Amino acid sequence: MLMAFIDTNPMIPEFYKNSEYGPHVAGQQPERQLDWLDKLLANSDARWKIVVGHHPVYTAGPRTENYDTLAVRKALQPVLEKHKVDVYLSGHEHSMQHLKNSHEHFHQFISGAGSEVTPVRQNLTYNRFVAAEYGFMYFAVNARQLRCSIVDHEGKTTYSTVVSK
Template sequence: MFKLSFIMAAILCSSALSANEPVVYKDALYQQQKIARLTTLPNSLNFMVIGDWGHNGHFYQKEVAHQLEIAMYQTDADFIVSTGDNFYPNGVASVNDPLWQSAFENIYHGPHTFEDWYVVLGNHDYLGNAQAQIDYTAKSQRWQLPARYYSKTFALENNEHVLMVFLDTNPIQPEYKTREKYRSTQGQSYQTQLDWLETQLAGSNAKWKIVVGHHPLYSSGKRFGRNQGLRDILEPILERHNVHAYIAGHEHDLQYNQPKNSKVAHFVSGGGSEARFVKQREFTRYAEATPGFLSISINGETLTMSAINHLGEVRFNTEKHLDK
């Protein structure tokens, strides 16, 4: 019964969007479609996390984009994080590839999704021209991918800060070293990136430290059991420098994983257009095979995460305190 209701609701949502395209966003629409149970912290930095979205409008990409716009308005969010696999199946060919319009600009066209997008590269992005996605930063006002890896510090109240480090996990991923399909990921020294990561984390006095990469270190989804190699490389660095959260995509679902004896929260947001199966594991706090995205709110003491599906439902809420 739940599955049937879910399908019918998705069909109705999809039909409504199709019938009214292009959607005209007005104040009345935001109020009518307000997302219940979606809140923010006082004096907070607010942002959305979406990944694995670039399916040229297919699957549930348009529905997720619509709810992303509603959530951005409702939370007065500051920016959007993209966890990679920005264009399927094979990235983009150039900064003038038509996919920029059909899979990005024309999909995320609401006024509140025209905030900054802080982007990382996924494995599918490397099957095309990864450099073109970096170069698009100079062409777009909102697309922020200045280099294959970079960092950004955001201000909170009382002169406190959030450090966000955006990684390119593709050259670090051990299994790609022997896969012909991903040879293009190996044209750079991953050790140079790891040294840079250590420097960024060690040199920051930010109250919160968050690292973003495409590949998860823990997964309750399709790739459960296949993350150990990357985890062995990155997890000791995250633990050593008291990173509070690691955010990834790659898995086409929404997850929150919390390994035992670790203070690092592991969030996965890869449901930007389609969904794959998940299963409860020993470290799973939440995992759902649903299209959607995450909403994150941070202030001086607390981080909250809400998982939102393509129907505008908050499916899960959690909070993390700075000292826990």
């Protein structure tokens, strides 16, 4: 299994002009990170390829069409698809989500509901599961399956799914 952790902040052009975020991304070269990720994935023969970043590629939360989501999608989606990444994990949204576009290879899981909960849109075509609830996700991976379970703040499993190879 290959897990690659990336910094999505430099992929958002608006951050470079922002007084709060600008100093943290100044001088960063997102194309170099994307090139590194492209080569890492291309040279991997791992059965499972998982990429982890802060910002989602898609979301059913309040940032569905925000500049940050759109920028990360534009920068990252082609690399994820090119290398048939199995899972993209992110946060940023304060909800629990499993998303999968029918025309794309990767599943996206968003777990960001530990400190705050924000609304989700139920009617998006790529939703597999979305919930505005406190909780966390856990994953179990073997050679043939990746299992994700979502557990709410009371310890109840509210969703479970298996991605198979």
